[in-house]
Amino acid sequence: MLSWFGIVRLGLIQTGLGAIVVLTTSTLNRVMVIELAMPAILPGALVAIHYVLQVFRPAWGHGSDLGARRTPWIVGGMAVLATGGLMASIATAWMTTQPLFGIALAVVAFCLIGAGVGAAGTSLLVLLAKRTDDNRRAAAATIVWVMMIAGFIVTTVVAGHWLDPFSPMRLIIVSGSVSVAAMVLTIIGVWGVEGGSVARAQLVSRSSTRQPSFRDAFMEVWHEPKSRRFAIFVFVSMLAYSAQDLILEPFAGAVFAFTPGETTKLSGVQHAGTLIGMALVPLIGAVYPRSRVNLQLWTVGGCLASAIALLCLAAAAIVGPSWPLRETVFMLGVTNGAYAVAAIGSMMVLISAGDEKREGVRMGLWGASQAFAFGIGGFLGTLASDIARYVLTSAALSYFAVFASEAGLFVIAAVMAVWVHRAPTKDATQQQVFNLPIATVTEGARS
Structure with missing residues (x-):
């Protein structure tokens, strides 16, 4: 099992x-x-x-379940992702x-980016879940997401610093450097994690029994309430989470006249807030281990607080x-981080639920x-921005409408978090994940 x-x-x-x-989802757009x-x-x-x-992703995850090694999926996926990022x-x-030629190349590049993220990201999380003790899984997920x-x-x-004054060549150099650094970090990360003997033992064990088809395995998981x-909750909440992602930097440029470097740094402010928000959940759980605060409460509270932050962003438009745009974006990051880490903690605990692995x-x-x-x-956010600007003939009003709509989605997601909590289970011994105290998330970290 993995150490810390x-x-x-x-x-x-x-x-x-x-x-x-x-870089591809914020700066390039x-x-x-x-x-x-x-x-x-x-x-x-x-x-x-x-x-x-x-x-x-589910098919890649099924392949990880059946295969003996996940390192090739991770390294290969990162190589494809790095190539796609540079091409973009x-x-x-x-x-x-x-x-026209640039757009055609960009389509190919973003296809590579999607394949790379899916292959590397899914296999990484499966490896993390399978190689981590049960009592450390939620804390391990928090650590990995904080590092992201x-x-x-x-x-x-760093990119914001080197992109000013902006030029296409600077953009290519910065992107290439980031891709190389990502590959180096990947090699360091997977080196020696999967031992050859362990992998061979897993392969022999799995080959001795008949493995279900992907369709059978997927339907089995889908029928788990x-x-x-x-x-479904992840879809709705992440829809609210992501709709502002592609319009935040253009919004800062159009309404607040920020430069490319300034808007890139603004994304850094948001991510710094997200980091703090993520740290709040396990920190409070560590300080008050006997508190009644649980993952469901943090998820619901994070969704509602994110809605308030988005309404403030709408007011900024x-x-x-x-x-105070930077302060508002920072607040949005903090609230998003609190919601995200609670959902991630639930995900890592729930991943082993069910009759089979x-x-x-x-x-x-x-x-x-x-x-x-x-x-x-992302698509609807940009589309709504364009349509609203055409209908309202004002950039400020169009961004106001989009941010306010996203706030409404977060309110719906908060209601759905309770809906997940009330789902029946096939196994009476299965834990009610959303009732787990926050202390459980950090129990391994304190041991």
């Missing part, structure tokens, strides 16, 4: 993955919309493409002189430059649900 040091090493992979993704004066729906569609590719920056630079957010912060701050409801399929199902939500959310 081993869990941190695996977290390096998530750090590298997040570093590449944050801002460059397309503001510097290249293209419609916001273009980066929205490109990001949606990379999420659509992640429909194969080249495509964006090419759009300045040959828009740290990757977001470092990347946005908590797994199914949790997948109306008030304009005099509004279906960790990969369950993680793939929830990962695909999240990917669909992010893809649809």
Whole structure:
């Protein structure tokens, strides 16, 4: 089983993955919309493409369940992701002189990004779940996600510094450097985690029994009430979470006149808030181990607080430059982080529920649900922004409408969190995950 040091090493992979993704989903879309004066729906569609590719996450998770090694999936997936990230920056630079050829290359690049994220991310989480003790799983998930957010912060701050004054060549150099760094972190993270003897023993054990088809395994997981409801909850809550992702930087550029470097740093402010929000949940659980605070309460509270933060962001669109935008974005990050870590903790506890070992399929199902939500959310967010701007003839009013709609989605997600809690279980001994005290999340960390 993994030690805490081993869990941190695996977290390096998530750090590298997040570093590449944050450049492609935040910085490149801002460059397309503001510097290249293209419609916001273009980066929205490109990001949606990379999420659509992640429909194969459950199948990749099933392959991880059946196979003996996950390291090749992780390393290979990261290599594909790094290549796609570099190609995306080249495509964006090419759009300045040959828009059609640049867009065509960007489509290919974002397909690679989607395949890389799905293969590497799903296999990483399956490996983390299978190689971590039960009492450490929730805390391990928190550590890995915090490291991913740290990757977001470092990347946005460093990239924001080197991107000003902006030029297409600078964009390519920065993106290439991030891709190389991500591959190095991946090699360090997986080195020696999967022993050859352990892998061979798993392969022999699995080959001695008839393994179910992917369809059978998927349907078994889908008919688990908590797994199914949790997948639906993940979709709705992540739809609310992601709809602002692709329009935040263009919003800061259009309404507050931020430069590319300033908007990239603004994303860093948001991710710093998310990091603090994530740390709050296990920290309070450690300080008050006997408190009645539980994952359900944190999930519901995080959703409602995120709705309030989005309403403040909507107000910022109306008030304009005099509004404290950085503070509002920081608050949004904190509330999103509290919600996310509670949901992640529930996910890691629930992953082993059921009669058979279906960790990969369950993680793939929830990962695909999240990917669909992010893809649809990003696309609908940019589409709604364009439509609202056309109808309302005002950038400020269009952003106000979009942010207010996202706040409503978070309220719906809060209600659905209770719905997940009330789901019946096939196994009477299965824990009510959303009732687990927060202290459970940090119990392993204190031992």
